Structures are given as structure tokens and as C-alpha cells.
Amino acid sequence: MNQSNSDPTIQFLGATKTVTGSKTLLKVFGKKILVDCGLFQGPKAIRELNWQEFKEAESIDAVILTHAHIDHSGYLPKLVKEGFKGPIYCSAGTFDLCQIMLMDSAHLQEEDAKYANKSRYSKHYRALPLYETVDAQRALELFVPLEMNDWTDIFPMISVRLLRAGHILGSSFVQIKINRDYNPITVTFSGDIGNGRQNVIKGPVSLVETDYLVMEGTYGDRVQSKLDPSETLAQCIRKVAKNKGVLVIPSFAVGRTQEILYLLRKLESENKIPEIPVYLDSPMAVEATEIYMRHKDELKLDLEKGGFIEPLCSHSYKTVRSADDSMLLCMKDGPMVVVSAAGMLTGGRVLHHLKARLPKPENVVLFVGWQAEETKGRLLQQGLPKIRIHHQEVDIEAEIVSIDSLSAHGDTEDILSWIKGIEKAPHKVFLNHGEESALNTLKYRLEHELNFSVVVPSFEQEFVLS
Incomplete structure (x- = not known):
């Protein structure tokens, strides 16, 4: 050289x-x-x-x-x-x-x-x-x-x-x-x-x-899909609202979660979905969202109406911080939306929600990010009748939906x-x-x-x- x-x-x-x-x-x-x-x-x-x-x-x-x-x-x-x-x-x-x-x-x-x-x-x-x-x-x-x-x-x-x-x-x-x-x-x-x-x-x-x-x-x-993800998200919410089910959204704590929270709030404010509780059940995602709220100069949200917190929080937005409260949420009846990590189901609280919600047909699991091969997320997308979570076989009766335009x-x-x-x-x-x-x-x-x-x-x- x-x-x-x-x-x-x-x-x-x-x-x-x-x-x-x-x-x-x-x-x-x-x-x-x-x-x-x-x-x-x-x-x-x-x-x-x-x-x-x-x-x-x-x-x-x-x-x-x-x-x-x-x-x-x-x-x-x-x-x-x-x-x-x-x-x-x-x-x-x-x-x-x-x-x-x-x-x-x-x-x-x-x-x-x-x-x-x-x-x-x-x-x-x-x-x-x-x-x-x-x-x-x-x-x-x-x-x-x-x-x-x-x-x-x-x-x-x-x-x-x-x-x-x-x-x-x-x-x-x-x-x-x-x-x-x-x-x-x-x-x-x-x-x-x-x-x-x-x-x-x-x-x-x-x-x-x-x-x-x-x-x-x-x-x-x-070339990525340029389709607006809002309609797919709205359809999922309308289904669980009608059937008193639960929409579980596995999501990455940083970036993707904040996009989802914004879309939920936007759909609600446009009267395209009913107002149902939205739970953010991921300590890291909660902290990350608070950090996003502190850095207004990097965001392209409308900050004028009702203060900055509004664009990322639907009317019934709630955060879940403790593990005990998360387990209680798994037993709560719908309708509601639960956003939780990890995004590829490699661990985290979302696995408890899936174990509770997958066996019931009134529920929906919505993937909002790419699922790597051999992950539980990819297995769910492949349409298997059962999946193993925490050493237990779990029946899959919930609807599995994916959005691929949020990268x-x-x-x-x-x-x-x-x-x-x-x-x-x-x-x-x-x-x-x-x-x-x-x-x-x-x-x-x-x-x-x-x-x-x-x-x-x-x-x-x-x-x-x-």
C-alpha cells in the first residue's frame, strides 16, 4: 500500500x-x-x-x-x-x-x-x-x-x-x-x-x-412500498373495536413506536377510528417517546395545537411501566390497542401479550417492521397453526396482519x-x-x-x- x-x-x-x-x-x-x-x-x-x-x-x-x-x-x-x-x-x-x-x-x-x-x-x-x-x-x-x-x-x-x-x-x-x-x-x-x-x-x-x-x-x-399504512391500521382498529378484541402491535422502541403513536392519534382526530384505549407497554419505548418530545427541532409535527404532547398521544393513551401492571394488562378485556416490544418478538413484554391474545379470533396482531428469518415474528407471518412461547405451545386464532411501508x-x-x-x-x-x-x-x-x-x-x- x-x-x-x-x-x-x-x-x-x-x-x-x-x-x-x-x-x-x-x-x-x-x-x-x-x-x-x-x-x-x-x-x-x-x-x-x-x-x-x-x-x-x-x-x-x-x-x-x-x-x-x-x-x-x-x-x-x-x-x-x-x-x-x-x-x-x-x-x-x-x-x-x-x-x-x-x-x-x-x-x-x-x-x-x-x-x-x-x-x-x-x-x-x-x-x-x-x-x-x-x-x-x-x-x-x-x-x-x-x-x-x-x-x-x-x-x-x-x-x-x-x-x-x-x-x-x-x-x-x-x-x-x-x-x-x-x-x-x-x-x-x-x-x-x-x-x-x-x-x-x-x-x-x-x-x-x-x-x-x-x-x-x-x-x-x-424499492419500498409507498402505500399509506393508515388504512390498514384503521381496519385493524375497527375490527377489534367491533369485536371487543385486542390489537397487539409489536414495535421497535425507538422510531417505529413514535410513528405508530402519531398515526393512531391522527386517525382518531380525523374520526376514522373509534376512541379506544391505547397502551404503550415498553419502558424503553415510553422513555424514548419522552425524549422525542424534548427534541422539537428535529420533528416535523404540528406543534401549535394543544402543546407538543398532542401529536403522539391519542385521547385514551396510557403508559405501562411496571412488570406487574403489564401482566394485569394481559388479562384485561378489549377493545384496546397494545404497543409493545420487541418488534421481532425476540423477547420483551410483547410475548406475554401474544400468549394471552393469539388463541382468540377477535384479536389482531399487526407487524409494522421487517421480521428476520427464524424469529417468532417471521413464524407468525408464515401462517403456522401454533407457536412456542415461554416453553408452551400457543394456538394461533388471531388475525395476523403486516404493514411494510414504515421503514x-x-x-x-x-x-x-x-x-x-x-x-x-x-x-x-x-x-x-x-x-x-x-x-x-x-x-x-x-x-x-x-x-x-x-x-x-x-x-x-x-x-x-x-
């Missing part, structure tokens, strides 16, 4: 030809800057990468986060556990969300280790958590929130700015400017780019210029449209955060439609930015 001492390098340590574990290491002027620090998620072979020693941990000088999702932030406590002591730069919204998400992730790591020891399924004598709550707390002490849109000098001749990405609250794309005496360069990291079609979060701002671009390609090979990611057309805003072609575009087929499709389009130079990096591959 031919380079001068002042030439930066970029190395891809995660989210290469997959969608989790985002970590990209920029080395410049003797400094090491890690952009995103996410957990690998999904199949066991992928998750085991989290347990590999991160050899660079102590020598990393700073971390910059694009947003709070665990596949972008969830490795931070492990990084701190392995010796990282530098600043973690992000937006104010990302910092607020990370305070609940990292602590929750640490709690889950501890619970998984306890369960492994209790069930004796670990191959080790004593299973240990990947990290603990104390590691998450230490990581949070290192956060340095930055103002959006402003350049900040983080090291001599190295500055950074965050610009709105429109994915979830606080999400940003990151620009790092390397101010060399000759040929200064800018490197842009897209993070996860939104599509501008969400009701709650404003869309991404334009990218005007960059010398190098690290671009996500989650949906680089597909917070841009699709291939959104990505192309965003990139076309760049006034001068970058020297190189690196595609990550996507399955290989999606990245290759996006690569072909960028090369043939925009005449860009594009590469799909492999794990740990390093490039010189000259």
Missing part, C-alpha cells in the same frame, strides 16, 4: 456485506478515529464476532456516532471495558437515546449470562456477559454532544460536523475534514439515511460535496436521489451496511448511472485516501 505519512487510511471493521456491527476506523495525522461502534446481531456466527478482542481499543483517540441504534452504538461499553478512554462525539438526541439504549443492552447482556448459567448451555464453566451496566455507565460518561451543522475541531487539523440524516431522532451523517496544507479532503459517513416519508422525523438534508463517501446500502436493491431507511431510489445532490463526483464511494446482493446492485447503479468509482469493502480491508 503506497502512501505518504500524511495520507489518511480507512479500515472497515464491521457492517461489511452485512447490516450490523458498524465500525469504520479512520487513521490520520497519528490519530485513530472510530466512526460508529455497533454490535454484531443476527445469526450466532455473526454475533460471535462481538467476543473477539478489539486490539485497537486503547489506542483509539475518539469515537463519532451517527445514531443510537445498537448496531451502531452497542459495542461502546465493550470498547470501554477493553481500555478506550477518549471522547464519544454525537448529536444531543443520540446522547439522550444512548442513555437508555446502552443501559438496556447491558442489562440484556447480564440477563443472557444469568440464563446461560442457570440453563447450563454455555460451553464455558461460567458464562460471562459481553459487558455489564458499569461498562455502559462508564461509556456514557465519555459522551460529548455536538451542535448539528457546526464544524468542531476535535484534533489539530481535523474537524467534524454532523448533519441531519432523517433516520431516527438524532441521526446524522458525519463529515470529517482533514485540513492538510496541500489538498485538504473531506470524508463523509452516511450512517443510516432516512427516506423523508416519516411523519415524525424530518428527512435528511442534502450532501453537497465530499471527496470520499462511506455509504450505507441496506435497501440498495429494492426508516431510504430505498435504492432514495439513496440515488440523495447522492445525486453531490455537485462533484467523489474520488471513491465505499458501500457498507447491507447484504452483499444489495451492495452489488447499488454499486452497479452508481457506476452506470452516475459514473462513480465504487468499491464494496471486505471485513478488515484498508484503503489509502490520497
Whole structure:
């Protein structure tokens, strides 16, 4: 690899030809800057990468986060556990969300280790958590929130700015400017780019210029449904209202839940659905919704009528915080709506609701997000007559419905449209955060439609930015 001492390098340590574990290491002027620090998620072979020693941990000088999702932030406590002591730069919204998400992730790591020891399924004598709550707390002490849109000098001749990405609250794309005496360069990291079609979060701002671009390609090979999800949601509510049933909506706590709450309130205010109780039964979702309410500047809601709380709260909106109250809710008669986590039924309170509601035909389960293979959510979508929950076989008599037009990611057309805003072609575009087929499709389009130079990096591959 031919380079001068002042030439930066970029190395891809995660989210290469997959969608989790985002970590990209920029080395410049003797400094090491890690952009995103996410957990690998999904199949066991992928998750085991989290347990590999991160050899660079102590020598990393700073971390910059694009947003709070665990596949972008969830490795931070492990990084701190392995010796990282530098600043973690992000937006104010990302910092607020990370305070609940990292602590929750640490709690889950501890619970998984306890369960492994209790069930004796670990191959080790004593299973240990990947990290603990104390590691998450230490990581949070290192956060340095930055103002959006402003350049900040983080090291001599190295500055950074965050610009709105429109994915979830606080999400940003990151620009790092390397101010060399000759040929200064800018490197842009897209993070996860939104599509501008969400009701709650404003869309991404334009990218005007960059010398190098690290671009996500989650949906680089597909066009999302543009159908209005409101009518499907309204039909489900009208059914349970008529039959005195329960609509269970498994939902991701951050982003998707707030969209659903907004749609429920909007349908109610337009008299398209009857007023029935809406319960938000997820402590993290309750906290996340409160955080959304504190960051009015990032939202595109009408804040004039009745104060800010109105757009996310239907007339009969109630929050459920304690586990005891959640169990009581499982026994309560309808009609009502229950929004609960986890969105893919990988755990959480929603499983108790499903165990209680699936056997009854007057109830409806509405999926509002993609369900990964082998998850209980995917199994329900496949129309099985029974499903196993908490070691019990549960009959499925409830109606199963799905909405696939609520994604917070841009699709291939959104990505192309965003990139076309760049006034001068970058020297190189690196595609990550996507399955290989999606990245290759996006690569072909960028090369043939925009005449860009594009590469799909492999794990740990390093490039010189000259």
C-alpha cells in the first residue's frame, strides 16, 4: 500500500456485506478515529464476532456516532471495558437515546449470562456477559454532544460536523475534514439515511460535496412500498373495536413506536377510528417517546395545537411501566390497542401479550417492521397453526396482519436521489451496511448511472485516501 505519512487510511471493521456491527476506523495525522461502534446481531456466527478482542481499543483517540441504534452504538461499553478512554462525539438526541439504549443492552447482556448459567448451555464453566451496566455507565460518561451543522475541531487539523440524516431522532451523517496544507479532503459517513416519508422525523438534508463517501446500502436493491399504512391500521382498529378484541402491535422502541403513536392519534382526530384505549407497554419505548418530545427541532409535527404532547398521544393513551401492571394488562378485556416490544418478538413484554391474545379470533396482531428469518415474528407471518412461547405451545386464532411501508431507511431510489445532490463526483464511494446482493446492485447503479468509482469493502480491508 503506497502512501505518504500524511495520507489518511480507512479500515472497515464491521457492517461489511452485512447490516450490523458498524465500525469504520479512520487513521490520520497519528490519530485513530472510530466512526460508529455497533454490535454484531443476527445469526450466532455473526454475533460471535462481538467476543473477539478489539486490539485497537486503547489506542483509539475518539469515537463519532451517527445514531443510537445498537448496531451502531452497542459495542461502546465493550470498547470501554477493553481500555478506550477518549471522547464519544454525537448529536444531543443520540446522547439522550444512548442513555437508555446502552443501559438496556447491558442489562440484556447480564440477563443472557444469568440464563446461560442457570440453563447450563454455555460451553464455558461460567458464562460471562459481553459487558455489564458499569461498562455502559462508564461509556456514557465519555459522551460529548455536538451542535448539528457546526464544524468542531476535535484534533489539530481535523474537524467534524454532523448533519441531519432523517433516520431516527438524532441521526446524522458525519463529515470529517482533514485540513492538510496541500489538498485538504473531506470524508463523509452516511450512517443510516432516512427516506423523508416519516411523519415524525424530518428527512435528511442534502450532501453537497465530499471527496470520499462511506455509504450505507441496506435497501440498495429494492424499492419500498409507498402505500399509506393508515388504512390498514384503521381496519385493524375497527375490527377489534367491533369485536371487543385486542390489537397487539409489536414495535421497535425507538422510531417505529413514535410513528405508530402519531398515526393512531391522527386517525382518531380525523374520526376514522373509534376512541379506544391505547397502551404503550415498553419502558424503553415510553422513555424514548419522552425524549422525542424534548427534541422539537428535529420533528416535523404540528406543534401549535394543544402543546407538543398532542401529536403522539391519542385521547385514551396510557403508559405501562411496571412488570406487574403489564401482566394485569394481559388479562384485561378489549377493545384496546397494545404497543409493545420487541418488534421481532425476540423477547420483551410483547410475548406475554401474544400468549394471552393469539388463541382468540377477535384479536389482531399487526407487524409494522421487517421480521428476520427464524424469529417468532417471521413464524407468525408464515401462517403456522401454533407457536412456542415461554416453553408452551400457543394456538394461533388471531388475525395476523403486516404493514411494510414504515421503514426508516431510504430505498435504492432514495439513496440515488440523495447522492445525486453531490455537485462533484467523489474520488471513491465505499458501500457498507447491507447484504452483499444489495451492495452489488447499488454499486452497479452508481457506476452506470452516475459514473462513480465504487468499491464494496471486505471485513478488515484498508484503503489509502490520497
